[in-house]
Amino acid sequence: MAHAVVVPPRSILPAIPLMAEPLLSRVWKAPVNAGPGRGIIGVSAMTRRFFLGTAAALGPSPAAPAPGGMPFRQIHLDFHTSELIGDVGAAFNAEEFAATLRDARVNSINVFAKCHHGWAYYDTKIAARHPALKFDLLGEMVRALRREGITVNYYYSLVWDVLQAARHPEWRAIAADGKPVGRPLDDTWPWLCMNTPYLDQVVAENREILDNYDVHGGWFDILKQPPGGCFCKWCLAERKKLGLSDSAADTYKHNKLVAMRVERRLFDLVRAKLPHGAVFFNSRIVIGVRDEMPLFSHIELESLPTGGWGYSHFQQRVRYLRTLGKEVVGMTGRFHKSWGDFGGLKNQAALDYECLNFLANGVKVCVGDQLHPRGRLDAATYSRIGVTYRKVEALEPWCRGAEAAADIGVMSVAATNPDMTTQKVPLADQGFTNMLLELHQQFNVLDLDSEFTPYKVVILPDEIRPSAALASKVESYLAGGGALLVSHESLLEPATRRFAIEALGVRYLGPAKFKGCYLLTIREHFPRLDDTPYFLYQPGTSVAAESGAEILATYGFPYFDRSKEQFCSHKQTPLGRRTGEPVITRKGKVVYIANPIFRSYAQDGYGVYKQVVGELLRKLLPAPLVLAPTLPSTAQVTVLRQGPRHVVHVLYYPLTRRAPDIDIIEEPGLLENVELRVRMDRAPARAALVPQNRALPFRHENGYAVCRIPRVLGHQAVSFE
Numbered sequence: 001m002a003h004a005v006v007v008p009p010r011s012i013l014p015a016i017p018l019m020a021e022p023l024l025s026r027v028w029k030a031p032v033n034a035g036p037g038r039g040i041i042g043v044s045a046m047t048r049r050f051f052l053g054t055a056a057a058l059g060p061s062p063a064a065p066a067p068g069g070m071p072f073r074q075i076h077l078d079f080h081t082s083e084l085i086g087d088v089g090a091a092f093n094a095e096e097f098a099a100t101l102r103d104a105r106v107n108s109i110n111v112f113a114k115c116h117h118g119w120a121y122y123d124t125k126i127a128a129r130h131p132a133l134k135f136d137l138l139g140e141m142v143r144a145l146r147r148e149g150i151t152v153n154y155y156y157s158l159v160w161d162v163l164q165a166a167r168h169p170e171w172r173a174i175a176a177d178g179k180p181v182g183r184p185l186d187d188t189w190p191w192l193c194m195n196t197p198y199l200d201q202v203v204a205e206n207r208e209i210l211d212n213y214d215v216h217g218g219w220f221d222i223l224k225q226p227p228g229g230c231f232c233k234w235c236l237a238e239r240k241k242l243g244l245s246d247s248a249a250d251t252y253k254h255n256k257l258v259a260m261r262v263e264r265r266l267f268d269l270v271r272a273k274l275p276h277g278a279v280f281f282n283s284r285i286v287i288g289v290r291d292e293m294p295l296f297s298h299i300e301l302e303s304l305p306t307g308g309w310g311y312s313h314f315q316q317r318v319r320y321l322r323t324l325g326k327e328v329v330g331m332t333g334r335f336h337k338s339w340g341d342f343g344g345l346k347n348q349a350a351l352d353y354e355c356l357n358f359l360a361n362g363v364k365v366c367v368g369d370q371l372h373p374r375g376r377l378d379a380a381t382y383s384r385i386g387v388t389y390r391k392v393e394a395l396e397p398w399c400r401g402a403e404a405a406a407d408i409g410v411m412s413v414a415a416t417n418p419d420m421t422t423q424k425v426p427l428a429d430q431g432f433t434n435m436l437l438e439l440h441q442q443f444n445v446l447d448l449d450s451e452f453t454p455y456k457v458v459i460l461p462d463e464i465r466p467s468a469a470l471a472s473k474v475e476s477y478l479a480g481g482g483a484l485l486v487s488h489e490s491l492l493e494p495a496t497r498r499f500a501i502e503a504l505g506v507r508y509l510g511p512a513k514f515k516g517c518y519l520l521t522i523r524e525h526f527p528r529l530d531d532t533p534y535f536l537y538q539p540g541t542s543v544a545a546e547s548g549a550e551i552l553a554t555y556g557f558p559y560f561d562r563s564k565e566q567f568c569s570h571k572q573t574p575l576g577r578r579t580g581e582p583v584i585t586r587k588g589k590v591v592y593i594a595n596p597i598f599r600s601y602a603q604d605g606y607g608v609y610k611q612v613v614g615e616l617l618r619k620l621l622p623a624p625l626v627l628a629p630t631l632p633s634t635a636q637v638t639v640l641r642q643g644p645r646h647v648v649h650v651l652y653y654p655l656t657r658r659a660p661d662i663d664i665i666e667e668p669g670l671l672e673n674v675e676l677r678v679r680m681d682r683a684p685a686r687a688a689l690v691p692q693n694r695a696l697p698f699r700h701e702n703g704y705a706v707c708r709i710p711r712v713l714g715h716q717a718v719s720f721e
């Protein structure tokens, strides 16, 4: 399902004409998601060079919808239906359809105009209606949904279209080996190239839909390209004309250019008809999508935890997307596994967790479903969704316009090593995401354009490649009083093998002297850790401490490294000698760790690494946004700000791995007497359990509101106002 992609660092992207400054300012300064100290995050995006092929593509962008205005309870209703099925829509009843959704408390839905098979589900003179469909399904859906007051966007499949691939083989995307990309069953769907006359066909079909149907917006799926570039005749000719080679860097540029040209044409088409209409392009939601944001009305984060994405994916990605100045919708699925999983129904507790976790991270909720070909929604599915959506609805008064707060900004390693695979989370990102969640820290994920100043601590994990711009940004952040945690080879210049900033307090000597080293913590700096050598499962770096840098932990070396010639026992060679060579140093508010500790946490799961980072954060961030000393690491806590109100969410849904690639949540966990300390300069007037709206006793001491939640069964929110 996922394709590995090698793409160049952003610094080599070409200079493209700037979008008109006042226009970008209008888009980016819209106070959407402008949380405390975060309104400025979008500003640097104003200077982003825009990546469109022709100046003509740079038309005006109408203003975005009112902030916070999107519906909270959405459904994405898949309907990819083979022409071999002969009774499409035969059991569809418009009133029943809308009533099922209404009764499940759904207030927005994406329904199908055109599917991956290429069939249309509406009356059309341009596209091809599904041969078995006897009526205007889209039209009946839209009218019934409108009557129930449910927002309706139409779904349209872009790159995957079986029908057009058969009719126009010349429009197919071509890989470097000259073969068309994608075959049904072994590689999902045939891919079309959006740089062919197919785009004109797409635009004509969408114009017809927008002219004839009273929808609220368009939802465009599968806007992606072969990672190694497309070798169709149109792409070859255009790259030649633009002077772009077939190198990874140039194909990345060309892919981006083609994708943003599609976005521009469809965005303008929808907005010409619907000035505030929803426009979303799926398959583009990666670290580095920031420059495409002016062509999106909002962001949707497709992340089905049991369908190949895993539970870490949403946690990493949402913490980036929510900083981009757009409303965000989290999308899971009702499936046991992934899309198209007929007869696979997710556990109620898992659905509850996934949706409540969206709210706990300041984003809206969407559940993916697939309609049976005959057109009847499944009653059990909507009963289950209804249970969850009633919980969501009850919490909405404390979620509307709420912004997640964060002390810590962590740069994604994809910021300097971009990857267009939407499902993929780099190992280092997975490591810091899980570690910080388990430590109950509040954090956002950054790219190179993110502002550092809103954060008390910035982390550059393991492999952040330096540039002059990044070094200068880090230096001015430190000069302004920020704290920094750097690990392994982050900020290490590949050519000179020197660190890009002097404030780090260490000099690079080379790779660690042994592959299998031990971490020797100095007790006064890590009083909560047992005093014993801890193995470093991944090899790190060798550094010397510069003057002014304090050594917090040192290396222990093995007798020898394990090899064919010399080995001892089953695994790593035991500790041979203790050394004074630093593994962890601190100089003022800058900490350096000479090991890929975040990637290693994802690979090795050794809790000691989390304890080490936890202790270091205690030094750099003595007063975090929230302290929950009795909360287990498997529980989550998030802090949101809703105007003057603080809303804290505690989630406890333990998951266990019960299949090789699937983590299962079967029931909510129970916690009692949970102590919460929430940083607040002034004592709030009232604390209450929400949505119960029941007053909760609290006290205010040392800048924290302190309370105890009597009972958490899966989820409990607390409001301080």
Ligand SMILES: [Zn+2]
Residues within 6 Å of the ligand: 172, 173, 174, 193, 194, 195, 196, 230, 231, 232, 233, 234, 235, 236
């Ligand atoms: Zn092409």
